[in-house]
Amino acid sequence: MRLHLSEHEQDQYDWLRLSLTKGIGNETARKLLSAFGLPSQIFSTEFSQLVEHIPAKLAHALLQAPNDAMKAQIALTQQWLQQPGNHLLSLADTEYPAQLLTIPDPPLLLYAKGRIDLLHVDTIAVVGSRNATAQGVLNAEKFSECLSDAGICISSGLAAGIDAAAHAGALRGKGATIAVIGTGADIVYPARNRQLAHQIVEQACLLSEYPLGTPAIAGNFPRRNRIISGLAKGVLVVEAAAQSGSLITARMAAEQGREVFAIPGSIHSPLAKGCHQLIKQGAKLVESAQDILDELRFSMPSQQVDVPLQQSVPDHADNELLSIIGYDPVHIDHLALRSGIDLADLSAQLLTLELQGLIETLPSGMFQRVSGY
Known part of the structure; x- marks a missing residue:
């Protein structure tokens, strides 16, 4: 099989083999890449040299020929890559987003569907509660639409509530959106967002670091949050309870050196508690999309439609x-x-x-x- 692969396909094969080797996570993979170069060079390295950097058990795993399960997964991925709009980006690819190279734990591989050019434009992450109020949904939609009209790409996680509203608002604007998911790029979760996911693939970009077929596993979603914030220059939290997962994204954003913004709410609303907590910790209180554009020094088109926080009908x-x-x-x-x-x-x-x-x-x-x- 491998004898018939083009140079590019062989390169993809080696990256997939490295990423799918049991026990080799992002950190270990980056350590090996730093020591030996590209995956092809890692696989041609002597056992005695590998064990100077990783445990013997992992060195043996790397030097073993791929088993049937790994071969099947690689074949599935290569077949998926034949479909228009599907991409596999490694750390060595020029298309790999530069913003992610600045975070502590960049993904080894990115599975992308749609416009990968969006991985290189100015981006703001918009996140919040899955159980959002109608006001929160409206805020997410309108802030995202206004930022999109300013040419900003909106990153979020395709979850119910604020995430879905942010993607929808961004698609209504002149810009676009990136949906970072916690499953394989061939799976839509939650199912209620299937139509939105298809619209994103057609007009924008869907992104995952997980192998094809990876189901919805609870632990994967907090990890994907580092990509949502890592792609962006700032993170806007629209609504969040005191123990919300959105606060994890905000914390990761701060650790990555990104700006954190929060929309305040009623002191009596449980979904305002997280935003108020962030503001106390130094997040920027915002009342309009223009506040974010000004803080990050993005220019706004002359015919702007600003977004006030509250305005009666x-x-x-x-x-x-x-x-x-x-x-x-x-x-x-x-x-x-x-x-x-x-x-x-x-x-x-x-x-x-x-x-x-x-x-x-x-x-x-x-x-x-x-x-x-």
């Missing part, structure tokens, strides 16, 4: 009940006391406002106003 500005609700979560009993409206009428009015998209019911049963743009 003019057509409903004179709605007395909306004024009474305010912008903090409120219980229906408190609303009844404030408004003097009996519960039956109040419930009907709240339902009308919710159907109009002006308020939302939180998981706690409380009501919260949704700001328009």
Whole structure:
């Protein structure tokens, strides 16, 4: 089989073999690459030289011929690479994103579907809660759309909630988006985002460091966060609970030397706790996309559509009940006391406002106003 490979295919074969060798992780692989050069040179190195850098067990594993399972995985990948728009980027490739080369643990290989040119443009990561509020989703969409209109690429993780909203908003703008996933590049997770993933592949870029066929494994998602932030010059956290995974991304961003931005929220909202925590720790409080562009010194097109944090909907500005609700979560009993409206009428009015998209019911049963743009 190998005798029929082109030089480029042989190079890919060797990179895949190195990455798939049991016990050889990113750190060990980089150590070997630094010592011996390209994977082909590693595999031609004597055992006695390898054990000067790695344990004997790993040296034996490297020098053994690929087993049937590894051969099948490599063949699957090479077949996948024959499909238009599919790419495999190694640390040695010129197309490998330069931003990732600056992080402590760059992936050995990247499986990409779509536009790999996006891996080299100015990028902002937008992350947040999977169980986002309607306001959080709207904020993520509008901030991402505005940044996209400024020519900025948006990176996120294709998760439900804020991530999906960020990708959708970016695709509506003039720029694009990169979805960094925690599964193989041939798997869409969660399934509800399948249509969005297909749109991203057609118009933008989907990226993974995991071999094809890798299922959704909980431990892989926190690791992929370093790529989401590593690709970017800054990370915007839209909504996050006190123990949110988005805080891991923010921490990684800070360790990578990236700027961290956070949108504040109500002091009564659990999904604002994480953002407030970040702001206390030095993250930049932002009220508009322009705040991010200014901080990172990105230029904004002259015909900009700025994104305020909160702006009432003019057509409903004179709605007395909306004024009474305010912008903090409120219980229906408190609303009844404030408004003097009996519960039956109040419930009907709240339902009308919710159907109009002006308020939302939180998981706690409380009501919260949704700001328009």
